Amino acid sequence: MSDQQVFDVPASSAARALVNAAQYDAMYKKSVEDNAGFWGEQGRRVDWIKPYTQVKDVDYTGAVRIRWYHDGTLNVAANCIDRHLAKRAKQTAIIWEGDDPSESKHITYGELAEHVGRMSNVLKAKGVKKGDRVTIYMPMIPEAAYAMLACARIGAVHSVVFGGFSPDSLAGRIVDCDSRVVITADEGLRGGKKVPLKANVDAALKQCPDVSACIVVKRTGGNVEMKSGRDVWYHEEAAKVSPDCPAEAMNAEDPLFILYTSGSTGKPKGVLHTSGGYLVYASFTHQYVFDYHEGDIYWCTADVGWVTGHSYIVYGPLANGATTLMFEGVPNYPDSSRFWQVCDKHKVNIFYTAPTAIRALMREGEAPVQKCKLDSLRLLGSVGEPINPEAWLWYHRVIGKNRCPIVDTWWQTETGGILISPLPGATKTKPGSATKPLPGVMPQIVDANGNVLEGACEGNLCIADSWPGQMRTVYGDHKRFAETYFSAYPGKYFTGDGCRRDADGYYWITGRVDDVINVSGHRMGTAEVESALVAHPQVAEAAVVGYPHDIKGQGIYAYVTLKTGVTATEELRKELVLWVRKEIGPIAAPDLIQWAPGLPKTRSGKIMRRILRKIAENEYGALGDTSTLADPNVVTDLVDNRMNR
Ligand code: WT7
DSSP: OOTTOOBOOOHHHHHHOSOOHHHHHHHHHHHHHTHHHHHHHHGGGSOOSBOOSOOEEEEOSTTOEEEESTTOEEOHHHHHTGGGHHHHTTSEEEEEEOSSTTOEEEEEHHHHHHHHHHHHHHHHHTTOOTTOEEEEEOOSSHHHHHHHHHHHHHTOEEEEOOTTSOHHHHHHHHHHHTOSEEEEESOEEETTEEEOHHHHHHHHHTTOTTOOEEEEEOSSOOOOOOOTTTEEEHHHHHHHSOSOOOOOOEETTSEEEEEEEOOSSSSOEEEEEESHHHHHHHHHHHHHHTTOOTTOEEEEOOOTTSHHHIIIIIIHHHHTTOEEEEEOSOTTSSSTTHHHHHHHHHTOSEEEEOHHHHHHHHTTOSHHHHTSOOTTOOEEEEESSOOOHHHHHHIIIIITTTTSOEEEEBOOGGGSSOOBOOOTTTOOBOTTOOBSBOTTOOEEEEOTTOOEEOSSEEEEEEESSOOTTSOOEETTOHHHHHHHHHSSSTTSEEEEEEEEEOTTSOEEEEEESSSEEEETTEEEEHHHHHHHHHTSTTEEEEEEEEEEETTTEEEEEEEEEEOTTOOOOHHHHHHHHHHHHHHTOGGGOOSEEEEOSSOOBBTTSOBOHHHHHHHHTTOGGGOOOOTTBSOTHHHHHHHHTOOOO
C-alpha cells in the first residue's frame, strides 16, 4: 500500500466543519507561538466557579511538575450536567442500547441530574468524602456513568476497573489506591452471556479488608450473596436519599480519576488525571475531532473501563451537551450486523470504534452491512491501535459509503485525550496514518540517542511540551512517573511508541517500542502475563512477546519452560491458558504457548526478547547477532518447534 493514496476532505464535510484547512493551520501556528494564550482561551469552554488567572505551569525536568489552570476551581459533574439544564433538560444525554436488541432507553439531561444526585447522596451516606477513592466495577449500563459523575460531583476520585478483569486484578487495583467503597452490579450481560461481577467482587474483597461498603446495582436479577453490614442494593439506598446534591468546588488540579494501565515492567500503574485541564481537553478534542454539532447523535463503542470510555463516552460528550450512546453488548450479537442496526435504530451520525472490531466484522463480508441503510452516518473514527490500510479502506467504502471522513485518532491512557488525528473538515487522509497533531500538540521524533529528527524520518515518538489533558502522576509513585515518561529523553514526554513521519509531515504510528503489547486495542504488559504464568506450580520460566494477529492486531505468544519432571501435554497447555484468564482476565489469555526447554539468554542471564519476537513473527531467518548467547543451541530448538497459526 503506497503512502501516496490520499483522500480529500469531502466537500460536504468541508462545508459544515468547524475548522477548515486554513483555520487549522492558523490555530496550530497560534498554539505553538503562544501556547499558554491558546489554552487560556480554550479553558473558557468550561464553567469555572472561580476563574483561573494562571494557565500553565509545567516543568518536564527534575521531579516533573504539570499544572494547568491551577488557581481555578470548578466541578466536572456540574459542567457535564447542571450547566446544560437551562437549555437541555429535556434533551437526551445518554441513549442506552442493551445487549438484547429489544432493550433501550433515553436518559435526558434532567433525568441524568437526578440519577447522579441520588448516587452522590448514596456515596455520601456511605461516608465517602472529597479526595476518597471509589472503585467502579460495572457493566455498560447508565449507572456506570452515574457512578463516575457522582464521584466527580462530591470530589471523590473514581477508579473504574474493566469488568473483564479477574478478582485478583480487581483486588490489586482496590488495594493500590486504597478504595473503601466499591460500586458494582449483580451481573453483566454481554452477547447473551452473564458476567458474574458481584461474585468477582466477593472474591476480590477477601483480599481487601479495608473495604467497608459495596453498592450493588441490580442489572440481571441473578442470584448473588449480600454480605450484611457491607453490601447494599443501590435501588434501596437511592430511594432513601434526595436527588439534590450540591456540587463540590474542586481545584483544577484536584484528582478526577485513576485508571490502571499496563507498563513494560511491574504492576499496572495508576494513571492519575485531574479536573480542570482534563475536562477542557476532553471537551476540546471531542468537539473538533468529531466535528460535533448541536443535535448530533454520537456513538463511541468503547467500554467505560478504558480511557476511551472516560473521555469519549462520558466526559467529552457530556461536557459538550451532546447525546452519547452507550452500548452494553458486543459487535456480533445477536449477529454481526448489530453495530449497523444500532446505527440505523438511533440514527447515529458519528461512529467511533476500534480496528480490531472493524477487522472482525470485515471478515463476515458485506452482507450483514447491506441489510442496513447507514444513511445517518457522517463521520467515522478509529482508535486503539494502528489501523491497517485494508481495514481502513473497507471501513471507508462499506460503512462510510465513500462519503464519511475517517478520523484515525492516536492517543493513550496517559494523554487523557486525542493528540494526533485528522480534523474532518481540514485534513486530507491517508489510510493507516493518524495524520497530524491537533492544535497545541508538539510531537517530535527522536533517534535512540535522543537527537530530534527533522523532515521525513522514523524513530521514537515524544511530545515536546504539555497539553491540559496530560496525566499528572502515577498514583502514589511520582518517581515512577518521572522515570517512565521523562527519563529516556530528558525534557520530553516519551510515548513508548515508534513512529514514522512522511514528507508531507504525516505521522504513522508503528506500534510500541517497549515490552507492552496491544491486543485488540487493549494494552497488556508482557511482564504481567509472564508473572501469571510462573505463578503456576508446574512452570519454571516464561517469556511473552507479541506477534501479528489478523483480527487482534497483536496476539500473545508465550514461551514456557516447565519444571523438571513435568510432561508437556495438550491438557497442560489448555490449563495454562485458563490459568492466565483466571489470574488476569480473558484479554490476557495467551493465543499460542510454545514449550521451551530453554530460553535464549545472554551470559549475564538476560532474556533476549528480540530473538523471541522474531521467532514469534515467523522471521527466524533474520535473528541477527546471536553470538552473545550463553547457549546458541536453545535458539535452534525454538525455531524448530515454533507454533503454527
Ligand atoms: C497505545 C495506548 C487511545 C485510547 C485507547 C488505547 C496505541 C492508540 C492508536 C492509533 C496507532 C494507536 C499506541 C498507544 N494506539 N491509538 N490511532 N494508531 N496506535 O489506550 O491502552 O493507553 O494504549 O495504543 O501504541 O501507545 P491505551
